[in-house]
Amino acid sequence: MDEKDVELLSIVEEQGRLSEDQLAKMIALPADEVTKRLRRLEKDNVILGYSALVDWSKTEKAEPVTAAIDVKVTPTRGRGFDEVAERIYRYHEVKALYLMSGTYDLSVVIEGESMSEIARFVSEKLSTLESVISTTTHFQLKRYKHDGFIFVDEDDQDPRMVVSP
Structure with a gap:
């Protein structure tokens, strides 16, 4: 290269x-x-794919529900975090998976049609994995910026005048 x-x-x-x-x-x-x-x-799998970033809030289709799940796991002997990560990223709901430093080991980003669908994923698929110790789920409420693109229209800005003492 x-x-x-x-x-x-x-x-x-x-x-x-x-x-x-x-x-x-x-x-x-x-x-x-x-x-x-x-x-x-x-x-050579350097370029893995091409994609478009869509603002679903501007379409007729319902926006998918996105959640970030912090996962604490027990690494396996000889494979570390890779084995459990491989099991997790194979689920179609999983859009991204990262090994993290800090309190939690993995950060899983998933999409679903509803909060209850994501809750079912966590309770029936993710939490039942033998290596998973605990999870914390964070639901995305509003997208302001993603991959360098701003999702807030100038027209959506707060029209109130700033008042300062």
Whole structure:
């Protein structure tokens, strides 16, 4: 991996919808070279996928309920946290999973259609895993910023005048 690969990755991570021709101009390489590099990075699992960030509150579809779950686990001999993490990330509800420092070992981000669906996931799937000692669930109430994108419209700002002594 060279400097051009890193530059290409940075641009794609920030602006995944750019065409290969646009990317080629931005990093000063021929378009066919950019195509080769992207395919290699995808094959090597450096680029894992491309996605869109959607503000579901502006659509007719009901917003999914998102929760962050702090999980305390007992690591397994020889595999540490990896074994239990692998069991957890295989559930389709799990959108993200991180090993953390601090009081809890894992942070699990899940989505569901309702709070009760998430509660069922925690009580029936997550808490029943042998390595799981405890969980703490935090429901996302409002999204202000995610992946660098601000979700609050300027029109939604508080119109009240600031009064100070």
